[in-house]
Amino acid sequence: MNLETALQKLKEKGYKRTRQRERILEIFVKQDQYIAAKSILKEIQEDFPGVSYDTIYRNLYLLTDEEILEATELGGEKHFRLGCGTQGHHHHFICTDCGKTKSIEFCPMESINENLKGYDIENHKFEIYGKCPVCS
Amino acid sequence: MNLETALQKLKEKGYKRTRQRERILEIFVKQDQYIAAKSILKEIQEDFPGVSYDTIYRNLYLLTDEEILEATELGGEKHFRLGCGTQGHHHHFICTDCGKTKSIEFCPMESINENLKGYDIENHKFEIYGKCPVCS
DNA sequence: ATTTTATTCGTAATCATTATTATTTCGAGA
DNA sequence: TCTCGAAATAATAATGATTACGAATAAAAT
Structure with a gap:
């Protein structure tokens, strides 16, 4: 899934397009692997120094609910990655x-x-x- | 696995037989299912009101290391149950x-x-x- | 431009788990 | 049975991930 598809999906559901949300999605589009919330926060803070965990988790869960991301648990921490929606169930x-x-x-x-x-x-x-x- | 077998196993390794340890094992012998640390604590507190999480976790991990218990993660919490011999992997x-x-x-x-x-x-x-x- | 409402920020609370230290208990040997 | 050292526990604090909340901000609808 690319950035525009994901943003389009959000728009259809009535969610706003925020810089933070965009930035979070960018990270996932760029890195095709499971990433911990902590790593997302760290990367986003380079652009938005004041970003809080609230924003990170709220968006990660929102994106997971909208089936843009997929979640799993690795070593006691939740990790997320871009969904594989187009490739069928696996x-x-x-x-x-x-x-x-x-x-x-x-x-x-x-x-x-x-x-x-x-x-x-x-x-x-x-x-x-x-x-x-x-x-x- | 029954209580005496488990206690015997501990004795062979030089671990002491404590009331708390016995009580923890009893719970697992009685309930053949995965149990969260929290539930163990709650049940033990009926007999030992002052028991601490430290005691629970220390023993759960000890028993897991000694292969008396098995651990897994359910819904973000570690759960434990008696090791194979009763039910097997599931x-x-x-x-x-x-x-x-x-x-x-x-x-x-x-x-x-x-x-x-x-x-x-x-x-x-x-x-x-x-x-x-x-x-x- | 104004209004509405979602979203964010800043911070604090919560929850499971781990760590610390003083005290207690077990059990081996006298 | 009694004593003693090691092991285990209690009480409590610390940690780390996650969640919650009120005030402030920003997106988008009118």
Whole structure:
């Protein structure tokens, strides 16, 4: 996803186009990997010294809700990356060192055969963690 | 695993048998499911009103290191349960309303057949989200 | 330009977890 | 049984990530 597509998506939902929001998106467009809130804050502070965690988290969650970003948890911290909306449903291997990912086409929901009668399934998460070839 | 086996295991390693440690183990033996540190603390405080988080975490990690407990992360909190021998590795359906979980015996890692050569796999997560029968 | 409303800033609170230090308890050996 | 040193605990404070809040600001609608 590119910057303009993401901004367009926000505009359609009635969200305002702010400099901070733009800057956050830029970071994700540039770096195709999972990034921690802390790193986002640090990078944004170069342009907006007064930016607060409130702004960072509010936007990260907003963008995640709007399915522009995807979230996961690495080492006790939430990390975010640009969504893969166009590429169809898939999962990821995630490097716990650098945050880079590799797509996994296999989806466990296709193979699962458990008795979940009465359970209303809305979503699922399947992720493999470890070290990528570069980091291992 | 039963209480005596676990205590025996600790004794062999030279760890002392304390009332708190015993009580923590009892809880896990009685409830065969993942439990958060907070819940352990609450239950222990009925017998030992002054027990501190330090004691809880120190023992949970000790027991995990000694492979008596297993740890995982659910909803941003570390959870622990008795190690294999009773139930084995499994995953969860998690209700997004009430937070209750249901065990899923199926593990996608057994069925996956992707090319991950060069990737050092350390861990994985498979969770299904939705509404449990009570909440749906 | 004015108004409306979302968004941000600055700061404080919260929550889980970890660390510190003095005190207590366990249990091995006398 | 008693004593003693090591281990464990209690009480509390610190940390780090995340969330919350009121006042101020900025985007966009009229």
